[in-house]
Amino acid sequence: MKLVIATRNARKLEEIHAIFNFQGLEVCSAFDFPHIPDVVEDGDTLEANAIKKAVEICNATGLPTLADDSGLEVEALNGEPGVYSARWSGEGCTYADNNAKLLRELAGKTNRRAQFRTVIALALPGERPLTVEGAVKGTIIDELRGEQGFGYDPLFMPDGYNQTFAELPAEVKNKISHRARALNAASNVWTQLRCGT
Ligand code: IMP
DSSP, rough: EEEEEOOHHHHHHHHHHHHOOOOOOOOEEEEGGGTSSSOOOHHHHSSHHHHHHHHHHHHHHHEEEEEEEEEEEEEEGGTTTGSSSSTTOTTOHHHHHHHHHHHHHHHHOSEEEEEEEEEEEETTTOOOOOEEEEEEEEOOOOOOOOOOOOOGGGGEETOOOOSSSTTHHHHHHHHHHHHHHHHHHHHHHHHHHHHHH
């Protein structure tokens, strides 16, 4: 049995591989199918993008495919940047640009609640795609703290911790993160699907 992971991001692949290490399952990735063009992530929601990626790659390879999409949802900004997290401050922007924008947008606001959310879609040939999600709630602090991780990590302090995602050791972040939670949910669904056949 093969499962394609719809990503060309080696770090993501490693994280997914660690959770999807079932006996008899060969995990491959978009790297193994260089002829397949990148899927354009133009959906309005994390769900739409995850489903689009999973379905297009499943159709192109004829193999079960898993795809994810993540974002930061800030309460006081009505869920922004959400699905636009990567390019929130414009095409070609950096993580630093996005973090600076987040601090600007929240200046003077008392509600600093936010969550990271990941949606994972699983597409099996000839079947309707399934989705699961994982989230981690926390607060946006008012200055950058920590050097690890990526994206909005230096501004996000998960509930129950007094360090940001960029200060916490990677193994702690990788246990409680939105992606880890979604991946665990996806791995449960995968187990049920495979047992049901
Ligand atoms: P992706 O769907 O995993 O590529 O995530 C899209 C964007 O959301 C990233 O470019 C980051 O800006 C943000 N993001 C997703 N996951 C994380 C995380 O774990 N830490 C910080 N930022 C994240």
